[in-house]
Amino acid sequence: MENKDEYYMKMALAEAREALDADEVPVGAVIVLNDRIIARGHNLTETLRDVTAHAEMIAITAASSALGAKYLKGCTLYVTLEPCVMCAGAIAHAQLDRLVYGADDPKKGYTLLRAAVLPSKMNVEKGILQSECAQILIDFFKEKR
Amino acid sequence: MENKDEYYMKMALAEAREALDADEVPVGAVIVLNDRIIARGHNLTETLRDVTAHAEMIAITAASSALGAKYLKGCTLYVTLEPCVMCAGAIAHAQLDRLVYGADDPKKGYTLLRAAVLPSKMNVEKGILQSECAQILIDFFKEKR
Numbered sequence: 001m002e003n004k005d006e007y008y009m010k011m012a013l014a015e016a017r018e019a020l021d022a023d024e025v026p027v028g029a030v031i032v033l034n035d036r037i038i039a040r041g042h043n044l045t046e047t048l049r050d051v052t053a054h055a056e057m058i059a060i061t062a063a064s065s066a067l068g069a070k071y072l073k074g075c076t077l078y079v080t081l082e083p084c085v086m087c088a089g090a091i092a093h094a095q096l097d098r099l100v101y102g103a104d105d106p107k108k109g110y111t112l113l114r115a116a117v118l119p120s121k122m123n124v125e126k127g128i129l130q131s132e133c134a135q136i137l138i139d140f141f142k143e144k145r
Numbered sequence: 146m147e148n149k150d151e152y153y154m155k156m157a158l159a160e161a162r163e164a165l166d167a168d169e170v171p172v173g174a175v176i177v178l179n180d181r182i183i184a185r186g187h188n189l190t191e192t193l194r195d196v197t198a199h200a201e202m203i204a205i206t207a208a209s210s211a212l213g214a215k216y217l218k219g220c221t222l223y224v225t226l227e228p229c230v231m232c233a234g235a236i237a238h239a240q241l242d243r244l245v246y247g248a249d250d251p252k253k254g255y256t257l258l259r260a261a262v263l264p265s266k267m268n269v270e271k272g273i274l275q276s277e278c279a280q281i282l283i284d285f286f287k288e289k290r
Binding site for chain 2: 006009010013016017020026045046049050051052057060061064065068069070071080084085086087088089090092093094102103104129130136
């Protein structure tokens, strides 16, 4: 009998095949809670012309919607490819319990993370209206605590 | 006369104020192309119950939609707070030319990046159906090239 991880990874692979059928880079994901799939997603960056439409992002948004909850505690995300930094960031924000992935991504996988996430050629400016930008947050959290 | 960066950061701050009015953590963003704002966004994680609904993510998706293009070449993203790792990943994917941010985020800013993006307590499993998960990608790219 195949184990549960393989079972759910096959479901994620089925999602990857959906992406393939749509001529998208074939990556698929499912999110499981208490032995039930609560969300599915596959890469739709071309179809939606949206670089944020990775399988994991779509599945996380769908799972939150299914649960009516922002955090996905107790959930496991199965994804066919090692998440990129964006998706790993979202996975961390969502507070999933467990991540299971299939293939390594030696080019863009989050485990390769170097000193900077942004490309070195990107022009980055900081500190524009710094105090105002910080103050609106300080005021917000002051009121909350 | 104020400079352009300050002008657009004020527009981003206006977005942050929209978030504030909705009782969201007040972060705002605008995306500018050829001296025109093509997209705006503010944090909506509570309203949408979606951890991915950061100001930058919303603005990037909106800008792609406005341009009908996946990549945001030539664009500048103004955001009131240093992007987190998820948003920095999205900014990198979107191939924006320039990032301008206001306040530093000493807790979650992408510039602090440590060895791992995921929390150390998160259980991570890899290699489930690894070859199948890799093969679907290899086949896809083989056909493309």
